[in-house]
Amino acid sequence: xxxxxxxxxxxxxxxxxxxxxxxxxxxxxxxxxxxxxxxxxxxxxxxxxxxxxxxxxxxxxxxxxxxxxxxxxxxxxxxxxxxxxxxxxxxxxxxxxxxxxxxxxxxxxxxxxxxxxxxxxxxxxxxxxxxxxxxxxxxxxxxxxxxxxxxxxxxxxxxxxxxxxxxxxxxxxxxxxxxxxxxxxxxxxxxxxxxxxxxxxxxxxxxxxxxxxxxxxxxxxxxxxxxxxxxx
Numbered sequence: 001x002x003x004x005x006x007x008x009x010x011x012x013x014x015x016x017x018x019x020x021x022x023x024x025x026x027x028x029x030x031x032x033x034x035x036x037x038x039x040x041x042x043x044x045x046x047x048x049x050x051x052x053x054x055x056x057x058x059x060x061x062x063x064x065x066x067x068x069x070x071x072x073x074x075x076x077x078x079x080x081x082x083x084x085x086x087x088x089x090x091x092x093x094x095x096x097x098x099x100x101x102x103x104x105x106x107x108x109x110x111x112x113x114x115x116x117x118x119x120x121x122x123x124x125x126x127x128x129x130x131x132x133x134x135x136x137x138x139x140x141x142x143x144x145x146x147x148x149x150x151x152x153x154x155x156x157x158x159x160x161x162x163x164x165x166x167x168x169x170x171x172x173x174x175x176x177x178x179x180x181x182x183x184x185x186x187x188x189x190x191x192x193x194x195x196x197x198x199x200x201x202x203x204x205x206x207x208x209x210x211x212x213x214x215x216x217x218x219x220x221x222x223x224x225x226x227x228x229x230x231x232x
Contacts, residue, residue, distance in 0.1 A: 013169040015127045017232060020172040023120045023179075024231050030113045030183055037106040037190060038213050044099035044197060045206040047092040096199075103194045114187050117180050124173040167230055179227050185218035 193209045 012127050013172075016124050016169040016172050019120050019124045019127065020176060021231060023117060023124075023176050024227065026113050026116050026120070027179065027183070027227075030110065030117075030187075033106055033110050033113065034186075034190075034213075034216070037103060037110070038210075040099045040102040040106065041193070041206075041210055041213055043095060044103065045203075045210055047096040047099060048199065048201065048206065049203060050092045051096070100197060103197070107191050107194050110187050110190060114180075114184055117176075117183065121173075121176050121180050124169075124176055128169055128173055172230060175223075175227050175230060178223060182219050182223070186216060189213075189218065 189212065193213065196205075197209075
């Protein structure tokens with residue numbers, strides 16, 4: 001009977017490790033999406049910045065002296081147009097639209113990856129609960145087997161203490177839960193940023209959005225390194 005139980009626990013651990021490997025593959029996909037999204041956001045910022053450039057200040061004596069010193073019909077027309085070439089405006093409008101559509105597509109893809117991560121996390125929790133292996137994270141009276149409750153508890157109290165020298169199935173599952181929580185928060189931040197983008201977004205707003213996107217404030221690099229160290 002004991003041999004059967006040990007065999008079941010070993011099979012459960014092997015299953016969880018495979019689930020964990022699949023989970024980390026999705027993490028790679030998410031990381032790639034973050035990089036693409038960052039470039040699209042910067043592109044949106046640049047295009048909108050170009051279109052929002054101020055016209056020449058005609059009250060500036062220096063500027064007007066320079067213009068009058070080189071005055072031609074073509075230069076006057078250029079100044080009246082706001083010192084923006086028509087082709088440049090069209091190109092930046094197209095770039096703005098392309099980047100905005102790309103960011104919306106990014107959010108759809110990121111949402112799909114986050115959903116897959118959640119399903120894999122549920123699979124890991126199910127694999128543990130199907131054996132006699134104890135997982136205090138799921139047995140906590142405040143968590144009571146509810147993964148959403150565990151994630152809320154993690155966000156409030158920080159990551160659980162894990163012994164990764166000889167990781168058990170529960171360690172893999174706990175690490176998945178922590179990483180999932182971080183990336184879900186990051187996805188929510190990205191979704192809010194993309195949802196707030198308009199032609200009226202100020203340069204200051206866009207600069208803050210780009211900074212937040214690149215800083216990834218919800219992702220703990222040390223935890224991510226620990227997670228990658230567990231990949232067989």
